[in-house]
Amino acid sequence: MWLNYIVNTYSFMKEHEKNTEQKILDAAEDVFMIKGMSGARMQEIADKAGINKALLHYYYRTKDKLFEKVFEKAFKIFIPKTLGMMSSDKPVIEKIEFFVNNYISLLYKHPFIPSFVLSELNRNPQILVNIFEKNIQFTENDILENFDKQIKTEVEAGILKPVDARNLMVNIIGMCIFPIIGRPVIQGVLFENNKAKYNEFLKQRKEFVKEFIINSIKA
Amino acid sequence: MWLNYIVNTYSFMKEHEKNTEQKILDAAEDVFMIKGMSGARMQEIADKAGINKALLHYYYRTKDKLFEKVFEKAFKIFIPKTLGMMSSDKPVIEKIEFFVNNYISLLYKHPFIPSFVLSELNRNPQILVNIFEKNIQFTENDILENFDKQIKTEVEAGILKPVDARNLMVNIIGMCIFPIIGRPVIQGVLFENNKAKYNEFLKQRKEFVKEFIINSIKA
DNA sequence: GTCTATACACTGATAGAC
DNA sequence: GTCTATCAGTGTATAGAC
Numbered sequence: 049m050w051l052n053y054i055v056n057t058y059s060f061m062k063e064h065e066k067n068t069e070q071k072i073l074d075a076a077e078d079v080f081m082i083k084g085m086s087g088a089r090m091q092e093i094a095d096k097a098g099i100n101k102a103l104l105h106y107y108y109r110t111k112d113k114l115f116e117k118v119f120e121k122a123f124k125i126f127i128p129k130t131l132g133m134m135s136s137d138k139p140v141i142e143k144i145e146f147f148v149n150n151y152i153s154l155l156y157k158h159p160f161i162p163s164f165v166l167s168e169l170n171r172n173p174q175i176l177v178n179i180f181e182k183n184i185q186f187t188e189n190d191i192l193e194n195f196d197k198q199i200k201t202e203v204e205a206g207i208l209k210p211v212d213a214r215n216l217m218v219n220i221i222g223m224c225i226f227p228i229i230g231r232p233v234i235q236g237v238l239f240e241n242n243k244a245k246y247n248e249f250l251k252q253r254k255e256f257v258k259e260f261i262i263n264s265i266k267a
Numbered sequence: 268m269w270l271n272y273i274v275n276t277y278s279f280m281k282e283h284e285k286n287t288e289q290k291i292l293d294a295a296e297d298v299f300m301i302k303g304m305s306g307a308r309m310q311e312i313a314d315k316a317g318i319n320k321a322l323l324h325y326y327y328r329t330k331d332k333l334f335e336k337v338f339e340k341a342f343k344i345f346i347p348k349t350l351g352m353m354s355s356d357k358p359v360i361e362k363i364e365f366f367v368n369n370y371i372s373l374l375y376k377h378p379f380i381p382s383f384v385l386s387e388l389n390r391n392p393q394i395l396v397n398i399f400e401k402n403i404q405f406t407e408n409d410i411l412e413n414f415d416k417q418i419k420t421e422v423e424a425g426i427l428k429p430v431d432a433r434n435l436m437v438n439i440i441g442m443c444i445f446p447i448i449g450r451p452v453i454q455g456v457l458f459e460n461n462k463a464k465y466n467e468f469l470k471q472r473k474e475f476v477k478e479f480i481i482n483s484i485k486a
Numbered sequence: 487g488t489c490t491a492t493a494c495a496c497t498g499a500t501a502g503a504c
Numbered sequence: 505g506t507c508t509a510t511c512a513g514t515g516t517a518t519a520g521a522c
């Protein structure tokens with residue numbers, strides 16, 4: 049009976065705490081992503097979370113620590129998934145089609161993360177070092193090496209033209225990501241700032257990009 | 268005599284003023300580009316310009332106005348030049364080679380502008396509207412239309428595969444610009460954070476990108 | 487855990503002397 | 505034009521009651 053009470057109370061408190069903590073993190077995401085580290089205000093985050101500033105500091109002692117959490121979460125949504133998409137054992141062209149489809153979907157799902165992550169990193173590249181130190185090393189080198197070997201094999205088999213793996217990856221990601229982080233400029237300059245037209249443009253990007261890449265690398 | 272005195276004094280003052288004004292603008296560029304609008308501090312700009320805050324406000328009344336000048340200058344370095352590179356009358360493939368060479372050179376000359384401009388625009392797209400209103404309309408539509416017509420002509424002539432002009436431009440710029448704005452991530456994840464290796468990588472990008480595009484679009 | 491009130495530092499901007 | 509001094513506002517963070 050008392051055990052039940054304790055357990056229920058405990059789990060209630062845990063649940064409650066988790067909710068507030070989560071509400072804060074969600075609000076912090078919204079604000080940091082748009083305003084950036086230096087532009088974000090603890091007051092705005094508190095308002096959006098429906099609490100007050102003091103409670104913010106109760107859960108995450110400083111703005112820095114809260115930012116760190118938000119950044120790390122954003123970073124982890126993208127980088128490991130990105131690398132994961134390259135590590136299947138499909139043939140190169142299928143792998144690229146799979147990657148472009150999934151990566152662009154991911155970008156459309158989180159359109160503010162790339163600009164946020166890249167601009168914060170350009171302002172303070174040290175953030176990345178801290179993340180790498182804190183996390184188990186990614187297996188990016190294995191993935192890259194495998195991809196490189198796979199390309200070479202398919203080149204010898206007469207399927208692909210010779211192509212450098214790193215350059216290819218940078219090209220692919222660049223073509224996928226630029227319409228998102230460059231949206232204000234591209235929409236303004238090439239699409240008369242017409243939002244609907246730009247959304248139409250985004251809809252057909254997957255097919256265009258895939259065809260563009262394959263045309264370039266297939267033997 | 269007195270006229271001489273006035274003229275000399277006047278020209279001395281003009282020269283002097285110009286120097287201070289320019290020193291401020293240079294310092295403001297340095298600080299705003301790295302820290303962004305909200306992260307920049309008037310004190311830091313003053314220090315870097317070798318003057319004090321009061322003098323900053325004497326020349327540019329507010330932080331907003333100073334930021335506006337810096338942003339507009341940065342924006343104008345890129346966008347008109349970018350469009351200009353597409354408006355020669357060379358054949359498409361030559362035009363693209365010319366564009367990639369010059370655009371990447373421009374990027375390497377001003378590596379902080381793209382990230383600065385894009386992140387500020389993502390945070391406040393309204394900036395772009397103000398710039399467009401203040402400036403004589405760019406001829407982006409003519410340039411795009413001409414480029415599109417030119418492609419269609421060369422498609423009919425059997426030189427190129429059919430390709431959409433806007434998608435092609437976004438691809439080209441994306442492949443050129445991503446190694447710059449994404450440098451911290453790419454260098455960290457794909458180049459073991461080795462700066463020298465990354466610089467080597469950048470050196471060969473022009474050739475790789477040109478070949479990649481041409482392989483994709485030539486008939 | 488959550489609140490109100492407040493400490494304390496910093497920032498943009500101005501006043502006024504030279 | 506350039507400086508020193510200073511103000512008013514805002515921002516992060518903490519103290520203390522409940």
